[in-house]
Amino acid sequence: MASNEKVIIIGAGVSGLVLAQILRQGGVPYEVYDRDDGTHWQGWAISLDKCLQSLYPLLPPDIQDPAQASPNYHSSKPDGFWVVNAVTHESLGVTENAPRGHPDNMIHANRDHFRKIFMQNVKVQFGKTFQKYEESGDGSLDVFFTDGTSTKGTVLVGSDGSSSKVRQQLLNGFKAAPSRYTSILGSVTVDIDLSAKLLGESNSGLLVADKDQKANCLVLDHNKDGTDLFCWVLAYKVAEYEKEHMWARMASPEELFEKAKERTAHWPDFMRETVKRTGPEGMYRPFRLLETVLEKDELPRGRVTLLGDAMHSMLPFRGMGANTGISGACLLGKSLLDGLKQDTSVDDILRAYEREWIPKSREVVLESRAAGAGDENADLSGGRIENGGP
Numbered sequence: 001m002a003s004n005e006k007v008i009i010i011g012a013g014v015s016g017l018v019l020a021q022i023l024r025q026g027g028v029p030y031e032v033y034d035r036d037d038g039t040h041w042q043g044w045a046i047s048l049d050k051c052l053q054s055l056y057p058l059l060p061p062d063i064q065d066p067a068q069a070s071p072n073y074h075s076s077k078p079d080g081f082w083v084v085n086a087v088t089h090e091s092l093g094v095t096e097n098a099p100r101g102h103p104d105n106m107i108h109a110n111r112d113h114f115r116k117i118f119m120q121n122v123k124v125q126f127g128k129t130f131q132k133y134e135e136s137g138d139g140s141l142d143v144f145f146t147d148g149t150s151t152k153g154t155v156l157v158g159s160d161g162s163s164s165k166v167r168q169q170l171l172n173g174f175k176a177a178p179s180r181y182t183s184i185l186g187s188v189t190v191d192i193d194l195s196a197k198l199l200g201e202s203n204s205g206l207l208v209a210d211k212d213q214k215a216n217c218l219v220l221d222h223n224k225d226g227t228d229l230f231c232w233v234l235a236y237k238v239a240e241y242e243k244e245h246m247w248a249r250m251a252s253p254e255e256l257f258e259k260a261k262e263r264t265a266h267w268p269d270f271m272r273e274t275v276k277r278t279g280p281e282g283m284y285r286p287f288r289l290l291e292t293v294l295e296k297d298e299l300p301r302g303r304v305t306l307l308g309d310a311m312h313s314m315l316p317f318r319g320m321g322a323n324t325g326i327s328g329a330c331l332l333g334k335s336l337l338d339g340l341k342q343d344t345s346v347d348d349i350l351r352a353y354e355r356e357w358i359p360k361s362r363e364v365v366l367e368s369r370a371a372g373a374g375d376e377n378a379d380l381s382g383g384r385i386e387n388g389g390p
């Protein structure tokens, strides 16, 4: 790989941004494009743990520690969850967290806060929607955007999420499969008493196991006035899931709110109270949970590859999507930097990355699916409960 090779990254989610940081640190030319204007709410809480050991050594020293994204950073309280059986109202345990800097540490934070840290000193060109790429025989490629502009590079990374357009072109129209789950989601600011009940003995919030549905209710921010901002997601499965999903897409905030109350009517009082306080005004437009299971362990060879949800979107029941995306970014980033030093061809770098990461991430997609199939005693903590559980 020559030192003037330029990597074009489509998608400034956590995966694309981490790759950009690693390339920046290693002096590899790169450009990042995103269709958003940079102000869109991408939010929701995510937890990073499994990726941290690979991530920390590769991050440039001139950006903030990602741990600073956590709402608990300044209080030094460890992030962690409380897992509850919504049928029996029993506690299934509290996740344990290793101290900051320890390889098993977990950081739970508002996704937006993570993104802002990973965006530091990286120039993202917003308002650029990827349309198509064209590879030419001389090893270069042109990338075109819907606004009529284009750019040139030598490697293209599609980190454009679960509905990736780069993947669609690369794999002849391949689309992620819609899951059977319908999601309903809301956010609510709660007072200190209700917050204390939701946190239980944890500092980050609740994971809720139920028969045919799973949920989480997680702290996004501690407000200066003592209140806390929580977000919650309820993912449920019914026999006629296509019809249900259509309904959720068209439903008014009032209807979504009523549905959430109905589906949580058997939950503990404080959890029902949280849904009730959300009100129609706190409801968000439901999104479809998608799964990407790539069949082959390698992508069609050329100078295009995939990263993050574009390669392996999964159900959120083990909290592994971003972890896997960031670990993949570390692997790809490091492979590109090593390839530069050792003068390995781009073909060989991308092939080795895909052969390692496609099967590994496919396994995680399938494990996440299995976690959703668990009953009301399911450990949704991704195995993080050490001394608890049913």
Ligand SMILES: Cc1cc2nc3c(=O)[nH]c(=O)nc-3n(C[C@H](O)[C@H](O)[C@H](O)COP(=O)(O)OP(=O)(O)OC[C@H]3O[C@@H](n4cnc5c(N)ncnc54)[C@H](O)[C@@H]3O)c2cc1C
Residues within 6 Å of the ligand: 010, 011, 012, 013, 014, 015, 016, 033, 034, 035, 036, 044, 045, 046, 047, 048, 128, 129, 130, 131, 159, 160, 161, 162, 164, 165, 233, 307, 308, 309, 310, 316, 318, 319, 320, 321, 322, 323, 324, 325
């Ligand atoms: C409810 C829920 C909870 C979750 N909790 C966790 C958790 O605790 N831990 C965890 O590890 N994971 C979690 N995940 C998964 C995690 O959110 C995703 O795996 C992760 O955000 C994927 O990051 P990404 O960068 O690959 O893709 P994305 O974050 O989807 O970013 C893709 C980017 O590409 C841009 N884009 C899309 N199309 C185009 C285009 N045509 N042109 C230009 N730009 C484009 C988008 O604007 C976006 O910025 C959760 C997911 C959900 C739904």
